[in-house]
Amino acid sequence: MASAATELDVDGVKVRLTSPDKVYFPKPGYTKRDVVDYYLAVADPMVRLLRDRPVHLQRFPDGIDGEEIYQKRVPAKHPDYLQTCTVTFPSGRTADALKVTHPSAIAWAAQMGTITLHPWQVRCPDTEHPDELRIDLDPQPGTDFSDARAIAVDVLKPVLDELGIVGYPKTSGGRGVHVFVRIKPDWDFIAVRRAGIALAREVERRAPDAVTTSWWKEERGKRMFIDYNQNARDRTFASAYSVRRTAIATVSMPLTWQELASADPDDYTIATVPDLIATRDDPWADIDAIAHTIEPLLEMVRADEEERGLGDMPYPPSYPKMPGEPPRVQPSKKVAANWDEDGNPVGD
Structure with missing residues (x-):
């Protein structure tokens, strides 16, 4: 039977925590609640380092032996306490990424099965x-x-x-x-x-x-x-x-x-x-x-x-x-006659 959901008070913000007893790290037996508690314990220095940065989430909702989800976008339906910021990918497409401004953002990420947070090297709103x-x-x-x-x-x-x-x-x-x-x-x-x-x-x-x-x-x-x-x-x-x-x-x-x-x-x-x-x-x-x-x-x-x-x-x-x-070709596979001095394939 799944463990009961609970509500955490994270510096004045209510964050819902579901399935706290789900095992995320089988070898030591660490649960989802253990991961969330860890992130709450280090939230102050983390927020200082992540403040206003767009962040991607490396999620394992069923634990580290389960499916990996690398999430770049915050879902359209998300708690009101979360903030986002728009980033532009190399393709030119954009996304609203999580912007960390408060410990509740980190707690929410952990609640979503996030094991690792991956910040950009920019701060919002200047993401260029x-x-x-x-x-x-x-x-x-x-x-x-x-x-x-x-x-x-x-x-x-x-x-x-x-x-x-x-x-x-x-x-x-x-x-x-x-x-x-x-x-x-x-x-x-x-x-x-x-x-x-x-x-x-x-x-x-x-x-x-x-x-x-x-x-x-x-x-x-x-x-x-x-x-x-x-x-x-x-x-x-x-x-x-x-x-x-x-x-x-x-x-x-x-x-x-x-x-x-x-x-x-x-x-x-x-x-x-x-x-x-x-x-x-x-x-x-x-x-x-x-x-x-x-x-x-x-x-x-x-x-x-x-x-x-x-x-x-x-x-x-x-x-x-x-x-x-x-x-962008392995040196062992490169034929010099097929490339111009600017690195473009001949004939393109």
Whole structure:
């Protein structure tokens, strides 16, 4: 028999919770109510980081072993306490995405079976100009979290320090590391993505045997991939404090650089994080204190183009062809005679 629905008071807003006893994480036995309670425990820092951001929802209404629903639109019929904001996808279509302004929005998302919240790198209403640059250290086969951690601490951070840029690291909740940089919302997605490519290439130059920016898996080898396309329009990261679809319900955990140097991502779960944040200072408390210019990175873009002959890099396959983008074809399958110098198929 399904457990009875209940009503939660979330900072003065009534949020209906159905099937609270449904098991979402079979191995530890965590229920829907456990997930909701976790999100309520971390709601204050989450709202601060997500405030006014459009957010997509990675939902598992029947638990992590059930169907996955990646939801970009808020249903037309939704509680009055929710707010939305309009985003434009690479296709040109638009949608009203969830806009987080209050803990009740996070509680509602959890009630809908959301395990992970995926925010855009913009704030409403200006959804055309990112205020975050995001660095994704994505382990490839043969590498793991310890490699991502070492590259972040020993290679990426010194580059950021030289540029005068403050980065804020977190575990991905899996095997990777994410680093966020607050930037001035003065540039569009194309410029911010190119800035991210320039930064990634500099990290790759300093550790070429350990880091790759190659979009093509056949070229990566056993190296850490810096996924520069995470700065493209409609590419989202798991938010800080989001739960992940792992057997033990790990969390994407904000850390200091010192903490990251010895971190184990499995230490941060929905069972451990609430007590941790209650007993330590917030390592991301000052993330909004400085909004950086990306001009130093754009200067690196120009140097890559003019001195090294390095232009743009491929977008994900679902995106329209972008000006100056190289061919979206695996190097092993590319026949040079079939492509012009602008990366367009000959005859198109």
